[in-house]
Amino acid sequence: MKSAEFEALLDVSAALGADPHLVQGAGGNTSIKEGDILWIKASGLWLKQARQRDLMVPVALEPLIAALERDDPAAEKAQTFVIAERNPSGLRPSIETTVHALMPQKVVLHVHCVETLATAVQANGAAIVAEKLGRIRHVFVPYAHPGLPLAKAIAARLRDDTSVLVLGNHGLVVAGETVAEAKALLACVSALLARPKRQAPTPDFVALARLALDSTYTLPEDTRLHDVATDLVSCRIAARGSLYPDHVIFLGKTPEIAGPTETATSIEDRTSHEGAAVSPMLMFPGKGVLVRKDITSGALAMARCLSDVTLRIPEAARLRYLTQDENAELLGWDAEKHRQALSRDGEALQ
Numbered sequence: 001m002k003s004a005e006f007e008a009l010l011d012v013s014a015a016l017g018a019d020p021h022l023v024q025g026a027g028g029n030t031s032i033k034e035g036d037i038l039w040i041k042a043s044g045l046w047l048k049q050a051r052q053r054d055l056m057v058p059v060a061l062e063p064l065i066a067a068l069e070r071d072d073p074a075a076e077k078a079q080t081f082v083i084a085e086r087n088p089s090g091l092r093p094s095i096e097t098t099v100h101a102l103m104p105q106k107v108v109l110h111v112h113c114v115e116t117l118a119t120a121v122q123a124n125g126a127a128i129v130a131e132k133l134g135r136i137r138h139v140f141v142p143y144a145h146p147g148l149p150l151a152k153a154i155a156a157r158l159r160d161d162t163s164v165l166v167l168g169n170h171g172l173v174v175a176g177e178t179v180a181e182a183k184a185l186l187a188c189v190s191a192l193l194a195r196p197k198r199q200a201p202t203p204d205f206v207a208l209a210r211l212a213l214d215s216t217y218t219l220p221e222d223t224r225l226h227d228v229a230t231d232l233v234s235c236r237i238a239a240r241g242s243l244y245p246d247h248v249i250f251l252g253k254t255p256e257i258a259g260p261t262e263t264a265t266s267i268e269d270r271t272s273h274e275g276a277a278v279s280p281m282l283m284f285p286g287k288g289v290l291v292r293k294d295i296t297s298g299a300l301a302m303a304r305c306l307s308d309v310t311l312r313i314p315e316a317a318r319l320r321y322l323t324q325d326e327n328a329e330l331l332g333w334d335a336e337k338h339r340q341a342l343s344r345d346g347e348a349l350q
Helices: 004-017 063-070 097-102 114-120 125-133 149-154 179-192 205-211 224-231 232-239 245-253 266-274 297-309 324-329 334-347
Strands: 029-034 038-041 055-061 106-113 138-141 164-167 171-176 281-285 288-292
Touching: 004 029, 004 106, 004 179, 029 097, 029 281, 038 063, 038 097, 055 063, 063 097, 063 171, 097 106, 097 149, 106 149, 106 179, 106 232, 114 125, 114 164, 114 171, 114 179, 114 245, 125 138, 125 164, 138 281, 164 245, 171 179, 205 281, 224 281, 224 297, 232 288, 232 297, 245 297, 245 324, 288 297
Parallel strands: 138 164
Antiparallel strands: 029 038, 029 106, 038 055, 106 171, 164 171, 281 288
16 A cells, blocks of 8 residues: 555656656656665656656665665666565666665655746756745756766755755756655745746748648647747757757757758758658748657657747846757656656557
8 A cells, every 4th residue: 555645656756747847758857765775756657657657766865875875886777676576566776766865855846847948958047046045945067968977966965855856958856854845845946946038939830731731740739949039039040050958859950940941841851861860840040840740759858848948048148058969868868768658658548
């Protein structure tokens, strides 16, 4: 029988997963420590399914912490510490299990909050966060590769009273001794970091329909996806590169931006000739976007996130983009490939 707090975490997890301003696709994760077990969301599954399917994985907490403390490479693969007899579904724990293990509080919520991301991608993000959060005990952690490198960066900065982590080019972590406490802290921090957003012009649906003719691209159902292209400030921001890991994984290093005379079919011809990867989304500046007809739910969620984040970034902001090496590291990461495969499988269950 699950505890009342465990049940409360499932409710909060489902609610977070259903809010695209906090969690997109299979991103984000939640956890609760009960005795010597860390229960954490499984890799590749969607938080919004928390009440529809089994998605929490039991991890032996003390052995994992011990491995982290002695810098054991085994800590990179939290699967090693899963309690198999209590994991009948054979789920693999989140890539970020080590982050949750390091936080001393009982409940940890990790989200890719668009309000946080709009600040965390800025070169002076740490200063902005310090001003916005005031006396809230927080730490700003500059970008580190998710997994063990991120855990080490956090461990080097973590204090006993830290309850909030703002992760550069990544997201937000909040922690509390109860689910209610963590939930309230998340709402507070998200509100304090909230930024005004620009009003994007209306998409040109007629032009987009014409540009999609005879191609493998179509208009997205979610009209908010167009904002990143119709708002030219957002379009310029997106054109310069990738801002956070899930952007790279699901949308590629940089979006495909159409030239003044290009159509979807001409872009397909050009990219095929160049041997370039097929882009899940095409941006037509001032008009809107087209998405592939076979685009995954995860990529759609990240396309919406890109619009939501860029609209909240001030035009004059100095941004810290992921480097080519950081992009390559993400795209070649076996753990991330596993998460994507599970995410695709999970889409069939929604």
